[in-house]
Amino acid sequence: MSPAWTASWTQAVTDVGVAGLELRDVTVRITVEAGVGGERLRAGLSNRFGTTPLHVGRAAVRVDGRAAPMRFGGRSAVDVPAGEDLVCDPVDLAVVAGAEVEVDLYLPGPWRYATANVSTATWHPSAPGDHAGSDDFPGRATPELTLPDGAEMELPAPVLRDVEVLRDVPTPVVVCLGDSITAAGWPERTARRLRDRQVAVVNRGIAGNRLRLDGAGPFGPVFGASGRSRFDRDVLATAGRTHVVVALGVNDLGHPGTMAPEDQLPTAEQLVRALDGIGARARDAGLSVLTATVTPFDGAEGFDRERELRRAEVNEWIRGLGSGVVDFDAALRSGPGAIALDPRFDSGDHLHPGDAGLDRMADVAAEVLGRSV
Structure with missing residues (x-):
């Protein structure tokens, strides 16, 4: 080859x-x-x-x-x-x-x-x-x-934008499509855990990014185009891509009424359709698809009970996907049935994991990917 x-x-x-x-x-x-x-x-x-x-x-x-x-x-x-x-x-x-x-x-x-x-x-x-x-x-x-x-x-x-290497021996390339939680570095930490297996886990996270809609408000351009609209250039155009992890949705729920208009709050069904659509596009392109559950944000700006119910419904659908699930929600919350980040993993804003939380995400992602690559 x-x-x-x-x-x-x-x-x-x-x-x-x-x-x-x-x-x-x-x-x-x-x-x-x-x-x-x-x-x-x-x-x-x-x-x-x-x-x-x-x-x-x-x-x-x-x-x-x-x-x-x-x-x-x-x-x-x-x-x-x-x-x-x-x-x-x-x-x-x-x-x-x-x-x-x-x-x-x-x-x-x-x-x-x-x-x-x-x-x-x-x-x-x-x-x-x-x-x-x-x-x-x-x-x-x-x-x-x-x-x-x-x-x-x-x-x-x-x-x-990227650093590529020329390899004689092919290696899996896992592209992580996400928001600020992804941009903070769990993909790089995951790559270190899989280093002996020579697996590339690369980061396409954008702070403030949403799954369905582009960024809104004064920082809208910084928050970037929606995950589904940037999928081709940030996932399919990545050299050697073999897998994708989709880790988006929490900003779709949290931003409306704060950084975005209230009427942009999606239903659970709309989020599921968007995730399903990205998964179909990835599979059509020959990629293996992993979907991450939407992480807890109880106590963060934009949280309310209705949004939590929608998050739970989306996560129930994701868990029904079977082996291609990275369950960050279960890994980060404070216990069975809890809806908030475990204090050990909370950066302090009740939305973003701190260093311990990112390490926990990397452990979970490495375990799932270890069975997939």
């Missing part, structure tokens, strides 16, 4: 132009963890939500301290047109699972920070100038965004 490109790390990108940041004469270093290894690598860049071309003056990639230039059609510089993605030429650096991969992009600018997404990647801008591939990177603090409630968050890593 000839070598094939395989997704090792991914993110789903959204429109983050609300940050109002401009990048000029700066090198950004984006650090990710390789999920699986290969003989060569390549990186995918995205300017999907930019309004002007993204000019990359020079780029380099480093793997565990070994550096090599990135080229684009043999050139060291490239313009990524507004609204488009681009993949660099293959880079002759071998990668092992768990390796730290650093992608350096020198952006002469000006470029409006527009395409990014909350993910497990970390990034830092440099002091002014071209520092691509530098052993002594002059990193600066990651810029922050002030949220409507006054809280601050680090801006997510720009431009980088």
